[in-house]
Amino acid sequence: MKKEINLNMPSSSEGMSRIDGRLKVTGAAKYSAEYTVEGLxxxxxxxxxxxxxxxxxxxTKAAExxxxxxxxxxxxxxxKVPGFQSEAGKPSAVRAQLKVFDDNKIVYNGQPVAVVIANTYERALYGASLVKTQYSKEQxxxxxxxxxxxxxxxxGDGLYxxxxxDAWKSAPYKVEQEYIVPTDTHNPMELHAIIAKWEADDKVTVWDKTQGVKATQxxxxxxxxxxxxxxxxxxxxVGGAFGSALRTWPHEVVALIAAKMVKRPVKLVLSRADMFTSVGHRPYTWQKIGxxxxxxxxxxGITHEAYGQTSTFENFTEGPVGVSQGLYACPNVNTKYNLVALNIGTPTWMRGPGEATGAFALESALDELSYLLKIDPIELRLRxxxxxxPESGKPFSSKFLNEAYQMGADHIGWAERKPEPxxxxxxxxxxxxxxxCGMFGAYRSGATIKAKMTADGILLLQTAVSDIGPGTGxxxxxxxxxxxGIPAGNIRFENGASDLPQAPTQGGSATTASVGSAVHYxxxxxxxKFQKLTGNDSPKAIDYAQVLKQHNLPLLEVTTKSTAxxxxxxxxxxSWSVHFVKVLVNAATGVVKIDKVASVADSGHIISPKTARSQVVGGAIGGIGMALMEEAVMDHRYGRYINNNFADYHVAVNADIPQIDAQFVxxxxxxxxxxGAKGMAEIALIGMAAAVANAVYNATGKRVRELPITPDKVMA
Amino acid sequence: MKQFQYICPTTQQGVLDVINKPGTKIIAGGTNLVDLMKRGVTAPDKLVDINHLPLKSIISTPKGLYIGALALNSAVAEHELVARQYPLLAMALKAGASPQLRNMATVGGNMMQRTRCGYFYDTTMPCNKRAPGSGCGAYEGVNRMHAIFGGSSQCIAVHPSDMCVALAALNAVVIIAGKKGERRLPFTDFHRLPGEHPEMDNHLAANELIVGVEIPNNHFAANSYYLKVRDRQSYAFALVSVAAALDIENGIIRHARLAMGGVAHKPWRLFDAEQALAGKPVSEDSFKQAAQLAMQGAKGYGQNAFKLKLAPATIAEALKHAAGLA
Structure with missing residues (x-):
């Protein structure tokens, strides 16, 4: 049913600041590793x-x-972990994951082979250095x-x-190219961490970095x-996750095993190096587009093939070819998606997931076509x-991407662009x-909110959902x-615990649409309920505290479930996005400097302008990193990452980031x-890498089809 | 954890008395050493903290500038004398590491940071520098960051310092204290090439202590430039960096100084290119010719072959900036 939506909220970059901002910047916000538990x-x-x-x-003798x-x-x-022993009737997340410590098989480098438990972290670290393992190696x-x-x-057959x-082959103007997105790692600032405490043989409490407390539960x-x-x-x-905390990982199982065995709570914090092997990554993906x-x-016609990494024990899938199916009105499209099982840890969805990988290829290829046709890239998209x-023939619930093109073009100064590189x-x-450009499904799933108004006029909202930083609360x-109709200052939001009402895992840009709907209803x-008490159904503001006092009630509460x-x-x-990038390139050294970014999101009604802007800026920064510098480099002779630290794995730093102009339709x-709100997290990144690559081509005439676009690939 | 002894002598003699024992390491800012200890690359028995020695001064002398070994990288970079008379050094320092690291790192420590690469840091990998005889992981491996000059089959790691590239270009002299008194070593002779002994990064003996560096007076202040090409704009090692200094009179180069970083086991001084520039007019042609001359003897190892092209381009670009042509 179509709804009339009242748009009386600020739409500029002004708006309310993060409710937990002060806690975060003062250090009062407590992350999983920071809890203290008796006997830890x-x-x-x-x-x-x-x-x-x-x-x-x-x-293990020396360590012991x-x-x-x-x-x-x-x-x-x-x-023995019971869930590892019998496969029947178990969800795939449990069935297929690495059966850590279950046998002597090694399937990737960095796979946990032991855990040392000690009374201090330093002693455990030293103990770990004393464990000596002998292996029989296989190729x-x-x-x-x-x-x-x-x-x-x-x-199925992986085909669409x-x-x-292959209709593109008979077109008068055509491009066929290969594109590579390397392994990128999420590497949020906060290391993955868990504290596991068994309360009884069959009862456990964990403080855990997770995007979904219910799923982890x-x-x-x-x-x-x-x-x-x-x-x-x-x-x-949660101090950032970008997808790395979307599922249960081996280290969480290890902490649970260990805590059960030592009969004391165990804290396990990954090292930065572990973050490269043990909590997923954006899979290296080879693509070909015609x-x-x-x-x-x-x-x-568009033909889009993608081959993505997975591990040997789990099939990780995402949607790199989906953008070619749905972003443009093209009558003939065929796609193929394959996995290649390798001796690596299982990849997982990383911001924008497969769509970001696919959009790099499609939006680069379309740009190449625009030069061949001598048609402005925006005009080509409009045509x-x-x-x-295009996939289902259904109408869109809403789409204003054309308006976004215009807004972004104005903000970047597209008129200055020269068609000749x-x-x-x-x-x-x-x-x-x-x-x-970027597109991502606007999802919504079931969520429950408990809303409680107390006699002091404070409204408490409770739900299990994690808030990994987008500003959910x-x-x-x-x-x-x-x-x-009350001030935001009178509202509290409590979340991030599995004993709170059901909410989905925070991922896929669906939280505001899902949990927000439950809050709304x-x-x-x-x-x-208040109106029934007062017998007054006029839309006039209600003085909730006054009503509760009049009726001698401590509180009124509801528990409401909302589903799509x-x-x-x-x-x-x-949801749709368009990113415009202006670059400055030193032709001799190949150094690319991003001079300006204008990103426009068509993600429905903007509920929280300030945090929405922050989402778009963060996505653009992630996209700049993906475009220019991020790559987990492996020495395939050894199967080990060479740059598994923050000095050598480059994420964008302030010096790399220009003014980012975040706009909303x-x-x-x-x-x-x-x-009327749609998701924003993924589209803030999807399409960004192609925008950078396309800007580099426009500047230099160098087409870089393998990320990241480092100076060696651009220099004259 | 591994137990080690930590001592803080308050006199230079006190330091010299204890450092000549195997397993002893000097610590100043600790920005590299502590990292290496945490990663298990080095495990000293004794740390000699020299931060109590009076070696922090930055002073003008009749011959030039004296900088104490314990002067902080940030203090040198921001020092008014350095900014005015030795801008090349200030630029190089500011291109290095991050502000947090520069606030801890000392001049002597910067010189003593290990020539290194990812294989050196990973104790499960072969590395002749960390474990002599274990092989060089980078030689046929991941070597995009590695040396194109002066490498050996034993090691192709590069010295990561920016400061040292400027000091090499500026003809700095290292003042070293030992049991028998002080000795002076040209900066360009301080670090060494890997040869058959990549485990040794420099010529400082185990019983010696760097007390300072001297930079002689020069006429380069008006025409100096440090250009660092890297994968991101801060906190990244150089793919190639160039320290360029020109003494120009009436459009003619009287003297030139050039050194490169990111290309060798040590700061790489380009003497031939300097000589070629002397007496030449300030022009892009002169710079390009010098840059080509500088590449004699360069060798790529696969992934780093792009440096054979990037290095001369960066030299020419740095000279353009130094001459005010860019």
Missing amino acids: TYGVLVGSTITKGTITAID RAPGVIAVITHVNAI HETSLNASIGKGFPPH KRGIQ HDIAQLFNIPVDNVQVNSKF IGATADGKLT NYAETD GTLKKDGLLVGYGIG TAMVLIAAEQM ACIELKE GDDRDKYAMN NKPDPYINPM
Whole structure:
């Protein structure tokens, strides 16, 4: 049902500051590793130094004798995890994950082979250095390029087709190119950490970095075969994750095993090096695109192939070819998606996930086509503008991407762009402009909010959802303030614990749409309760505290569940973005300096302008890192990452970041949810890498198809 | 954890008395050493903290500038004398590391930081520098950051300092104290090439202490430039860096100084190119010719072959900046 949405919130970069901002900048926000628990012990992992094979001997004696060491746990003495023993009826997250300490098999370098538990972290660390492991090595495979012939479709035949197969080949204007996105790591500032405390044989509490306390709760219950309600997962603050905390990882299971065995709580914090091997990454992906058009720039065909890394024990899938299916009105599209199983840790969704990988290829290829056709890249996009979903034929619930093009073009100064590469110069540097678009499904899933108004006039909102930094709490408070007609300062938001009402894992840009809807409806229900009391249904502001006092009530509360309606069947729902980038390039040295970014999000109604802007700026920065510098470099002879630290794995620093102009179309989607708000986290990054690559081409005439775009690839 | 002794002598003699024992390391800012200890690359038995020695001064002398070994990188970079008379050094320092590291790192410590690479840091990997005889992981491996000059089959790591590149270009002299008194060593002779002994980065003996460096007076202040090409704009090692200093009179180069970073086991001084520039007019052509001359003997090892092209381009670019042509 179409909803009329009231747009009376600020739409500029002004707006309410983060409700937890002060806690975060003063250090009062408590992250998982910062909790203290009575009798706490400390665990340090020992990682495999081979990439494939078996452990033939593991000598733990020296470690066990070291001061303060309580236990050394390996596959030899570890308790058996029930969830690893029988596969029937278990969710795939549990079934397929690395069965840590279950046997002597090594399937990737850095795989945990032991954990040393001691009474201080330093002693555990030293103990870990004393564990000596002997291996029988087998030939490993870590290079996707070397093993691409072993690609396989993750489900079905991995193929998609509409219209004619490979129609691009018969087009008068066509481009066929290969693109590579390397392994990137999430590496949030906060290291992954867990404190596991068994309260009883079948009852456990964890303080854990996770994007989904409910999902973690269910995984732990399954793994240890205990009732779900006996698992308490707390994740009150998460210092960034970008996807790395979307699932349960081996180190979490290790902490749970260890705490059970030493009968004391165990804290386990990953090292920065562990963050490269043990908590996922954006998979190295090889892609090939063929794209064809008529002389007037109408697309006639797109063929998009992608081969992505996965581990040997789990099939990790994402959607790199999806953008080619849905971003443009093209009658003939066929895609192929394959995985290559390698001796690496399992990848996982990293911000923008597969769509960011796919958009780098598609939006680069389209840019190449624009030069061939001599049609402005924006004009080319407009000529192929999808008015309805090209994949399903359904109408879009809302789409204003064309307005976003115009806004972004104005903000970057697109009129200054020269169609001929290498012709615009300023102060001895080459100047270039590039564009890249993003799309991502606008999802919404079920969520429950408990809303409680107490006699002091304070409204408490409770739900399990994690807040990994996008400003979820802030947006929820603003939705409630709007509905209840009370100041945001009178609203509290409590989240990040599994004993709170159900909420989805924070991921896929779906939290505001999902949990926000529950807040919206909970507030309506709560207000109605008050109106029943007062017998007054006028929309006039209610003095809630006064009403409770009059009726001698301590509080009124509701628990409200919201789920997506059947509008999802009738409409195609997406968020869109367009990124414009201006670069300055030193032709001699190949150094690319981003001079300006203008990113425009078409993500429905903007609920929290300040945190939304922060999302877009963060996405652009992540995209700049992906475009120019991020790459986890492996020596395939050894299967080990060479740059597994923050000095050598480069993420963008302040000096790399120019003025980022974040803009919003800010028009509500009338179908997706009562606020008209769509997700923003992914689209803030998707398309950015292509925008940078396209700007570099416009500046220099150098087309870089393998990220990152480092000086050696650009220099004359 | 591994137990080690930590002592803080208050006199230079007190330091010299204790450092000549195996397993002893001097610590000043600790920005490299502590890292190496945390990663298990080095495990000293005794740390001699020299921060109590009076070696922090930065003073003008009749011959030039004296900088104490314990002067902080940030203090030198911000010093008014350095900014005015030796801007090349200030620029190089500010291109190095991060502000936090420069606030801890000392001049002597900067010189003593290990020539290194990723294989040196990973104790499970072969590295002749860390474990002599274990092989060089980089030689046929991941070597994009590695040396194109002066490498050996034993080691192709590069010295990562920016400061040292400027000091090499400026003809600095290292003042070293030992049991028998002080000796003076040209800066360009302080660090060494790997040869058959990559475990040794420099010519400082185990019983010696760097007390300071001297930079002679020069006429380069008006035409100096430090250009660092790197993968990100701060806190990244150089792919190639160039310290360029010109003494120009009426459009003619009287003297030139050139040194490169990111290309060798030590700061790489380009004497031939300097000589070629002397007497030449200030022009892009002169610079390009000098840059080509500088590349004699350069060798790529695979991933770092791009440096054979990037290095001369960076030399020419740095000279352009130094001459005010850019």
